[in-house]
Amino acid sequence: MKHLIPEFEKLRERFPEGFDSSLVLPCLRRIQEERGFVADSDIEGLVAYLGVPRIQIEEVLSFYGQFRRAPVGRCHVEACRNLSCSLLGAERLIDHLSKKLGIRPGETTPDGEFSLATVECMASCGTAPMVAVNGSYHEAMTAEKLDALLDSKRRGD
Amino acid sequence: MPRIYIDGLPYEADSRQTVMEVAAANGIVLPGFCWHPKLSVAGNCRLCAVQVEGRSWVEISCNMPVAQDLKVLTDSDIVREYRKSILALTTLNHPVDCGICDKAGECLLQDYHYEHNGAPSTSHEVKVHATKFHALSSRITLDNERCVLCSRCVRFTHEISKTKSLGIVQRGDTSLVRASGDGAFETDAYSDNVVDLCPVGALLSRSFLYKSRVWYLKATPSVCPGCARGCAVNLWHRKPEWKLQALDARHNRAIERITPRDNPAVNGPWICNRGRDLAPLFERERATQAICAGFSVATPAAIEGARSLIERARRPVALVSSWASNEELAAFAAALGRHFTVFVKRDREPEPGEVVADDILICADKNPNSTGALANFASAWGPGSTLPEGTDLLLVWGEGFDLAQVPQSLRTIVLDAWKNPGHARADVFIPVSIQTERRGTYTNFEGTVSGFEACFEKDDSVAHAEDLFAALAAANVAAA
Numbered sequence: 001m002k003h004l005i006p007e008f009e010k011l012r013e014r015f016p017e018g019f020d021s022s023l024v025l026p027c028l029r030r031i032q033e034e035r036g037f038v039a040d041s042d043i044e045g046l047v048a049y050l051g052v053p054r055i056q057i058e059e060v061l062s063f064y065g066q067f068r069r070a071p072v073g074r075c076h077v078e079a080c081r082n083l084s085c086s087l088l089g090a091e092r093l094i095d096h097l098s099k100k101l102g103i104r105p106g107e108t109t110p111d112g113e114f115s116l117a118t119v120e121c122m123a124s125c126g127t128a129p130m131v132a133v134n135g136s137y138h139e140a141m142t143a144e145k146l147d148a149l150l151d152s153k154r155r156g157d
Numbered sequence: 158m159p160r161i162y163i164d165g166l167p168y169e170a171d172s173r174q175t176v177m178e179v180a181a182a183n184g185i186v187l188p189g190f191c192w193h194p195k196l197s198v199a200g201n202c203r204l205c206a207v208q209v210e211g212r213s214w215v216e217i218s219c220n221m222p223v224a225q226d227l228k229v230l231t232d233s234d235i236v237r238e239y240r241k242s243i244l245a246l247t248t249l250n251h252p253v254d255c256g257i258c259d260k261a262g263e264c265l266l267q268d269y270h271y272e273h274n275g276a277p278s279t280s281h282e283v284k285v286h287a288t289k290f291h292a293l294s295s296r297i298t299l300d301n302e303r304c305v306l307c308s309r310c311v312r313f314t315h316e317i318s319k320t321k322s323l324g325i326v327q328r329g330d331t332s333l334v335r336a337s338g339d340g341a342f343e344t345d346a347y348s349d350n351v352v353d354l355c356p357v358g359a360l361l362s363r364s365f366l367y368k369s370r371v372w373y374l375k376a377t378p379s380v381c382p383g384c385a386r387g388c389a390v391n392l393w394h395r396k397p398e399w400k401l402q403a404l405d406a407r408h409n410r411a412i413e414r415i416t417p418r419d420n421p422a423v424n425g426p427w428i429c430n431r432g433r434d435l436a437p438l439f440e441r442e443r444a445t446q447a448i449c450a451g452f453s454v455a456t457p458a459a460i461e462g463a464r465s466l467i468e469r470a471r472r473p474v475a476l477v478s479s480w481a482s483n484e485e486l487a488a489f490a491a492a493l494g495r496h497f498t499v500f501v502k503r504d505r506e507p508e509p510g511e512v513v514a515d516d517i518l519i520c521a522d523k524n525p526n527s528t529g530a531l532a533n534f535a536s537a538w539g540p541g542s543t544l545p546e547g548t549d550l551l552l553v554w555g556e557g558f559d560l561a562q563v564p565q566s567l568r569t570i571v572l573d574a575w576k577n578p579g580h581a582r583a584d585v586f587i588p589v590s591i592q593t594e595r596r597g598t599y600t601n602f603e604g605t606v607s608g609f610e611a612c613f614e615k616d617d618s619v620a621h622a623e624d625l626f627a628a629l630a631a632a633n634v635a636a637a
Binding site: 053054055056 | 315321322323324325326327328335336337338339341
């Protein structure tokens with residue numbers, strides 16, 4: 001995390017003095033971009049750097065579903081299960097993904113290629129059901145589209 | 158000074174007050190889980206809502222600033238219906254385990270439910286289950302199913318104890334109170350206050366868990382003797398009418414728990430964890446046998462032996478107890494003060510691992526009445542102190558002095574409440590009563606005098622020190 005401190009310093013300039021706790025979210029986001037997840041050592045580093053109570057960082061990390069506390073696979077597949085997607089068959093798609101990858105939501109394939117997660121609304125209800133791979137949206141998904149998507153990712157596309 | 162109207166009656170208010178504060182100051186009880194007079198306003202339980210006259214909906218009184226001629230209604234149809242709905246929401250996932258919950262009998266949710274709702278649940282959904290018996294620390298267990306997320310405990314650690322060790326993790330109906338991963342809550346010297354703060358049975362003391370239903374207990378007002386702050390406390394013990402006959406009789410004389418008693422002049426509504434742990438200190442093995450010249454004797458015989466030693470002494474010295482009450486010290490001063498050279502000794506010193514002092518409540522002097530004792534007798538006995546030349550009698554009152562420090566040839570009288578092998582060295586030993594067996598007052602380090610009441614009857618074999626001194630004063634000593 002230490003090498004990110006110059007970036008954090010630049011971020012700090014955007015906030016009024018005394019608002020260091022406002023930096024928690026952007027700093028955590030940057031850490032996750034860098035490492036793929038937020039480790040315990042990152043929390044400790046951020047507590048020391050920002051001087052905020054550790055519990056505040058733990059609250060933020062557990063509140064926002066986008067933050068991960070453990071490494072994920074090379075392709076992180078996130079399937080929305082919120083209302084619009086659910087009405088249009090998200091559960092069936094999640095089952096299909098589970099069978100296809102051989103893992104349940106929250107797990108990673110043994111080869112470290114894929115991890116699967118369910119998420120709440122991706123704010124793209126008009127194109128439900130939604131799936132994101134490494135943050136890229138894939139709209140109006142079907143089982144066939146999913147198969148094609150996973151195959152292309154396997155090939156490294 | 159704005160004037161506001163609550164249910165049509167006028168009340169003077171401070172412009173910085175909220176409606177809730179004005180109501181509380183005037184004895185009007187508005188229900189609420191999250192509001193606490195000593196904590197910041199969270200406004201998340203919504204139960205204290207009132208209706209402002211002329212408006213069609215409700216607003217929370219805990220966060221409503223007063224304004225001149227503000228008219229609020231606390232019992233309108235809308236308010237009643239709203240409270241009912243809020244309580245239905247609060248009880249939605251709350252388990253009905255009052256039968257095994259330690260908070261039953263003093264639970265705000267129970268009280269409010271019966272006062273403001275009382276209707277059976279209309280929900281057919283399965284309740285959301287959460288962690289039960291989560292060890293928040295070695296002292297406190299958390300039942301997340303009972304938690305109403307009022308956040309009082311979180312605000313306490315952020316605003317009062319300053320450890321910032323509790324927070325609410327996750328979100329929505331999976332929210333959980335949790336301690337931070339750095340162990341700060343474990344070392345929070347005031348952590349047990351969250352048990353009192355918790356309006357429901359979510360946060361419970363592990364030392365009191367399943368020990369007793371609260372309606373079998375009686376709270377006796379007392380003063381914590383743990384340090385010179387002299388916090389006001391309640392000592393909870395079995396009510397006489399619920400005396401146990403078949404089980405161990407010691408239950409009837411046990412201090413089941415110690416809780417703070419609100420005293421704005423001393424401790425407010427808080428006490429430290431150490432103060433809650435003092436029951437074992439009171440419940441150590443008591444000395445009940447008087448000793449005179451190496452023989453076990455009846456207390457009156459020991460008093461007679463001590464009286465004759467005092468009568469014969471030319472240069473007697475007394476080390477008086479800083480755990481003695483002002484009344485006992487005054488009795489000593491009146492009966493024996495002029496005959497003895499008196500020093501005030503510290504009965505207790507900080508123990509290993511104990512917080513010595515902080516800037517919240519805990520004082521470095523671990524004796525409740527050093528100030529009161531020094532007001533009666535100006536000389537303090539410290540680590541480097543020695544007995545005056547020619548001392549021919551030493552009276553030691555209380556703990557904290559080892560008789561091995563003085564020559565065997567020196568005549569000694571010891572007055573103490575607890576068993577100690579060192580008492581065998583004394584020429585005369587007289588067992589005395591303890592704080593829980595008598596009433597009296599202590600003067601704290603700031604000069605505030607606080608009173609305590611007796612919880613239990615003393616044993617016939619022990620004497621009240623206050624009554625003892627007049628008996629110890631020989632006629633010619635008292636007249637000297």
